[in-house]
Amino acid sequence: xxxxxxxxxxxxxxxxxxxxxxxxxxxxxxxxxxxxxxxxxxxxxxxxxxxxxxxxxxxxxxxxxxxxxxxx
Amino acid sequence: xxxxxxxxxxxxxxxxxxxxxxxxxxxxxxxxxxxxxxxxxxxxxxxxxxxxxxxxxxxxxxxxxxxxxxxxxxxxxxxxxxxxxxxxxxxxxxxxxxxxxxxxxxxxxxxxxxxxxxxxxxxxxxxxxxxxxxxxxxxxxxxxxxxxxxxxxxxxxxxxxxxxxxxxxxxxxxxxxxxxxxxxxxxxxxxxxxxxxxxxxxxxxxxxxxxxxxxxxxxxxxxxxxxxxxxxxxxxxxxxxxxxxxxxxxxxxxxxxxxxxxxxxxxxxxxxxxxxxxxxxxxxxxxxxxxxxxxxxxxxxxxxxxxxxxxxxxxxxxxxxxxxxxxxxxxxxxxxxxxxxxxxxxxxxxxxxxxxxxxxxxxxxxxxxxxxxxxxxxxxxxxxxxxxxxxxxxxxxxxxxxxxxxxxxxxxxxxxxxxxxxxxxxxxxxxxxxxxxxxxxxxxxxxxxxxxxxxxxxxxxxxxxxxxxxxxxxxxxxxxxxxxxxxxxxxxxxxxxxxxxxxxxxxxxxxxxxxxxxxxxxxxxxxxxxxxxxxxxxxxxxxxxxxxxxxxxxxxxxxxxxxxxxxxxxxxxxxxxxx
Numbered sequence: 001x002x003x004x005x006x007x008x009x010x011x012x013x014x015x016x017x018x019x020x021x022x023x024x025x026x027x028x029x030x031x032x033x034x035x036x037x038x039x040x041x042x043x044x045x046x047x048x049x050x051x052x053x054x055x056x057x058x059x060x061x062x063x064x065x066x067x068x069x070x071x072x
Numbered sequence: 073x074x075x076x077x078x079x080x081x082x083x084x085x086x087x088x089x090x091x092x093x094x095x096x097x098x099x100x101x102x103x104x105x106x107x108x109x110x111x112x113x114x115x116x117x118x119x120x121x122x123x124x125x126x127x128x129x130x131x132x133x134x135x136x137x138x139x140x141x142x143x144x145x146x147x148x149x150x151x152x153x154x155x156x157x158x159x160x161x162x163x164x165x166x167x168x169x170x171x172x173x174x175x176x177x178x179x180x181x182x183x184x185x186x187x188x189x190x191x192x193x194x195x196x197x198x199x200x201x202x203x204x205x206x207x208x209x210x211x212x213x214x215x216x217x218x219x220x221x222x223x224x225x226x227x228x229x230x231x232x233x234x235x236x237x238x239x240x241x242x243x244x245x246x247x248x249x250x251x252x253x254x255x256x257x258x259x260x261x262x263x264x265x266x267x268x269x270x271x272x273x274x275x276x277x278x279x280x281x282x283x284x285x286x287x288x289x290x291x292x293x294x295x296x297x298x299x300x301x302x303x304x305x306x307x308x309x310x311x312x313x314x315x316x317x318x319x320x321x322x323x324x325x326x327x328x329x330x331x332x333x334x335x336x337x338x339x340x341x342x343x344x345x346x347x348x349x350x351x352x353x354x355x356x357x358x359x360x361x362x363x364x365x366x367x368x369x370x371x372x373x374x375x376x377x378x379x380x381x382x383x384x385x386x387x388x389x390x391x392x393x394x395x396x397x398x399x400x401x402x403x404x405x406x407x408x409x410x411x412x413x414x415x416x417x418x419x420x421x422x423x424x425x426x427x428x429x430x431x432x433x434x435x436x437x438x439x440x441x442x443x444x445x446x447x448x449x450x451x452x453x454x455x456x457x458x459x460x461x462x463x464x465x466x467x468x469x470x471x472x473x474x475x476x477x478x479x480x481x482x483x484x485x486x487x488x489x490x491x492x493x494x495x496x497x498x499x500x501x502x503x504x505x506x507x508x509x510x511x512x513x514x515x516x517x518x519x520x521x522x523x524x525x526x527x528x529x530x531x532x533x534x535x536x537x538x539x540x541x542x543x544x545x546x547x548x549x550x551x552x553x554x555x556x557x558x559x560x561x562x563x564x565x566x567x568x569x570x571x572x573x574x575x576x577x578x579x580x581x582x583x584x585x586x587x588x589x590x591x592x593x594x595x596x597x598x599x600x601x602x603x604x605x606x607x608x609x610x611x612x613x614x615x616x617x618x619x620x621x622x623x624x625x626x627x628x629x630x631x632x633x634x635x636x637x638x639x640x641x642x643x644x645x646x647x648x649x650x651x
Binding site for chain 2 (some may be wrong): 006007009013016017018020023024026027028030031036039040041042043045047048051052055068
């Protein structure tokens with residue numbers, strides 16, 4: 001899409017992934033500090049922490065790369 | 073190709089006394105954020121959706137990547153994720169045929185052979201191409217059947233989604249139907265195809281990021297691929313769940329009750345070709361591309377990702393066989409048995425694996441992936457319906473000449489109407505659950521013959537309008553008759569599928585094959601007996617009468633044909649690895 005002023009879809013995706021990453025990382029850290037009574041299988045992998053981190057990294061990349069005003 | 077998914081969500085309701093998954097506050101926040109995001113995109117894009125070209129074809133400005141991901145996401149919706157994960161638990165890796173031979177060759181064929189004609193003819197839709205090639209009767213036959221079936225499928229999917237949310241999350245069925253349908257109606261009604269495509273790309277990302285983790289952690293638990301295969305063989309030493317071709321020599325050698333002829337010719341050559349090359353739900357995304365090269369690249373990009381989808385759909389089913397089951401015992405059972413015993417059914421394998429591995433936050437992302445899948449499929453149906461109704465029925469029959477803005481308004485109202493009819497269908501299905509079986513079968517009636525009609529029209533200039541119309545009608549009618557024959561006399565399957573040992577899946581494949589052949593034969597015979605169109609009327613529509621625009625000088629890695637070759641090579645390697 002190359003319409004003047006229109007935000008890229010990748011910018012929206014970046015924002016959402018960033019928000020999801022923060023929420024999931026936060027939940028993962030919470031579980032690390034106070035483990036739940038009934039943990040999931042392989043909870044010791046702390047998937048929430050590294051998956052949340054991955055989402056944040058992707059979110060930051062897409063948000064900056066496709067931010068308004070930057071020529072893509 | 074949801075029409076051939078052996079998933080009956082209605083039985084889930086009977087099978088599960090209480091909901092499977094419990095969401096935390098973080099999970100709910102993730103789901104709510106998703107709904108606000110898709111609505112926000114719809115409102116944002118409304119100001120960019122002014123003309124008919126904007127609303128119905130997203131301004132024909134999509135890049136190859138956006139068109140390609142949207143092309144795939146429109147199909148990833150519906151019951152795809154859960155249905156095929158369940159089918160894998162039941163049939164093993166054979167289910168991956170629906171992602172590989174049942175998709176990749178057709179997508180590449182669309183890209184290289186058919187897209188130039190769709191794109192150069194500047195048609196708004198597949199029925200629109202039939203109008204240009206064969207005339208008004210063929211367009212109307214195709215448009216009415218497509219519109220009718222699309223909106224019914226949309227309703228069935230909506231009902232299925234609501235049912236799944238009720239069973240797995242305990243949500244009220246009416247609440248789910250209305251919230252999801254109002255969301256889709258709003259964002260498609262506001263931004264048209266542009267909004268549908270934007271949201272489909274977003275949904276595509278969420279589906280992957282939400283579902284992939286189950287496979288990754290599952291493989292870690294199983295000890296990698298080889299560990300998983302070893303566990304499956306240890307659990308079921310007499311069954312072969314991990315090979316794709318070696319068990320297809322005969323109908324009795326595999327749990328699906330099908331042979332290689334049905335898979336290669338029925339699925340690969342007819343059903344898959346028909347769906348991926350003539351179903352406007354997916355083709356619409358490709359013809360919205362900004363230029364011919366992007367339009368050709370889009371299905372190739374879609375094919376590359378389609379080959380990877382088994383990682384998030386097939387693998388959880390196999391992991392279920394390896395990790396949930398005990399030696400010689402399936403923990404999950406058919407839906408009918410689950411309904412009677414209260415056990416979990418095959419189709420619950422994906423939510424069960426989510427429950428097994430995903431903690432707070434990740435579970436919300438996983439459930440969002442399921443909802444995103446359902447909504448992308450529903451939006452695909454609704455946007456395609458609005459286009460076909462407005463351009464191929466309303467403009468063709470009711471009001472031929474009107475300002476462009478009038479058709480945009482009609483398109484917006486059609487979107488609302490399509491969603492309302494879908495809701496009506498969802499309520500109807502709630503009362504008459506067997507409708508699901510019939511409508512899913514009906515949907516497949518039109519796809520296989522339409523492929524023969526479109527392909528002959530594109531590749532053979534001798535095909536005439538009468539041949540095209542009567543061939544399509546004969547193919548569809550014969551398909552309905554074969555289906556009714558087997559319904560009335562189940563032993564007739566020996567004639568349709570050429571074996572008394574064939575099962576439902578084989579009947580679907582062979583019925584499609586026969587209806588396509590009947591359509592082609594009738595079209596060819598009638599075309600030879602009637603007068604063809606003059607060649608000057610076939611320019612831009614038929615091979616041999618159309619000058620395909622040069623792509624100019626492009627480096628080898630910029631050419632669609634190069635990437636089609638790469639995808640083909642990977643496809644062949646995958647067949648050999650999993651033979």
